[in-house]
Amino acid sequence: MASTALDRPVYVTRPVIPPWENLEAALRRVFDSGILTNMGPAHVELEERLEGRLGAGHLSLWNNGTTALLGALSQLDLHDQAIVTPFTFPATVHALSLLGIEPVFADVDPHDLTLSAESVAERLTDRVSAVVGTHVYGNFCDTAAIARLRDERRPDLRIVYDGAHIFGRSGPVFDSAEAIGDVTMLSFHATKLFHTVEGGALVTPEAAQQARFRTARNFGITGEESVEGVGLNGKMSEVHAAVGLAVLDVLDAEIDARAALARQYVERLDAVDGLEVLSGRGPSYQYLTVRVRTEEAWTRDSLRSHLLDHGIVSRKYFHPLCSEMDAYRHLRSAADLPHATAAARECLVLPLYGEMTPDLVDTICDLVDAKRAAA
Numbered sequence: 168m169a170s171t172a173l174d175r176p177v178y179v180t181r182p183v184i185p186p187w188e189n190l191e192a193a194l195r196r197v198f199d200s201g202i203l204t205n206m207g208p209a210h211v212e213l214e215e216r217l218e219g220r221l222g223a224g225h226l227s228l229w230n231n232g233t234t235a236l237l238g239a240l241s242q243l244d245l246h247d248q249a250i251v252t253p254f255t256f257p258a259t260v261h262a263l264s265l266l267g268i269e270p271v272f273a274d275v276d277p278h279d280l281t282l283s284a285e286s287v288a289e290r291l292t293d294r295v296s297a298v299v300g301t302h303v304y305g306n307f308c309d310t311a312a313i314a315r316l317r318d319e320r321r322p323d324l325r326i327v328y329d330g331a332h333i334f335g336r337s338g339p340v341f342d343s344a345e346a347i348g349d350v351t352m353l354s355f356h357a358t359k360l361f362h363t364v365e366g367g368a369l370v371t372p373e374a375a376q377q378a379r380f381r382t383a384r385n386f387g388i389t390g391e392e393s394v395e396g397v398g399l400n401g402k403m404s405e406v407h408a409a410v411g412l413a414v415l416d417v418l419d420a421e422i423d424a425r426a427a428l429a430r431q432y433v434e435r436l437d438a439v440d441g442l443e444v445l446s447g448r449g450p451s452y453q454y455l456t457v458r459v460r461t462e463e464a465w466t467r468d469s470l471r472s473h474l475l476d477h478g479i480v481s482r483k484y485f486h487p488l489c490s491e492m493d494a495y496r497h498l499r500s501a502a503d504l505p506h507a508t509a510a511a512r513e514c515l516v517l518p519l520y521g522e523m524t525p526d527l528v529d530t531i532c533d534l535v536d537a538k539r540a541a542a
């Protein structure tokens with residue numbers, strides 16, 4: 168068994184830190200230019216380079232994913248209700264609530280844990296103005312089925328995706344415009360595979376919509392003396408954009424390093440009885456997720472405690488469900504979400520980041536084996 172004597176805790180991820188010389192050069196360019204924010208040269212370059220990786224769609228940078236989502240939803244003429252997944256980060260649902268839109272929870276697909284199109288269909292009434300799904304562990308929602316639902320039943324329905332987990336896939340992010348919906352939000356928070364410390368983006372299939380989002384990002388300002396719409400301050404600073412450019416330079420190396428570690432994890436964990444490996448086979452290496460069903464002789468929570476006792480900090484993404492949070496548990500739709508409820512009890516995200524050593528992956532897998540053997 169590999170040594171489990173770790174000199175410091177191992178967290179579920181470690182932000183990608185570019186070489187210091189690269190960061191220094193990028194930051195020097197910003198401060199030497201005297202332009203620190205308001206869509207300066209670093210911002211423009213980062214938007215172009217990120218858009219180049221998408222495969223489809225038009226991108227606007229924002230100062231974080233949550234503001235981006237809020238800004239997007241504010242421009243889509245929503246009213247009354249929106250159907251949303253409970254198996255997501257609170258920001259997805261809060262963005263609706265902050266705009267006075269009532270969330271209606273629908274269940275997730277039992278396999279990939281993304282918003283279930285079938286469950287959406289059951290809850291789709293005339294009061295619903297949008298569907299908001301989250302792509303989970305790099306798996307896309309069934310975007311084709313959700314688009315079909317709109318085409319067949321409600322042509323005016325808005326389709327929005329929280330894609331905080333998808334940027335940093337190897338290869339193009341989107342294979343079609345349909346995969347974007349009306350808009351997809353990306354998060355570039357430090358814990359995401361690609362990051363700008365804090366940051367985010369919106370991607371939309373239409374250039375005209377991109378222009379509206381850019382206006383909303385900048386107080387609704389369209390000219391020196393014209394403010395045409397309602398907006399907020401969602402701008403990404405030059406400092407953050409410059410860090411993003413430096414991170415982007417090492418992103419493919421990070422993806423390759425994670426892919427190799429993920430292969431090692433998958434090979435070992437596939438052999439563990441009563442453990443399912445949900446992600447780690449690509450194309451996204453944002454998370455390495457395992458699942459322990461409640462019928463098993465051991466539990467997700469006991470595995471998490473065992474790892475924690477040995478200095479390994481794993482995370483329950485997503486737990487609790489948004490529908491279990493104080494702000495939302497009173498909603499009628501918060502009851503009866505069996506697949507999401509099971510996922511929140513059974514899924515565990517293990518450490519995965521490029522700087523990890525293969526020995527550390529072995530140590531973690533040894534701990535999983537030991538816990539399983541003791542069950």
Ligand SMILES: *Cc1c(COP(=O)(O)O)cnc(C)c1O
Binds near residue numbers: 234301
């Ligand atoms: C990280 C994350 C967010 C929030 O993004 P920020 O950039 O931190 O505002 C929203 N949704 C999901 C699914 C996330 O993982």
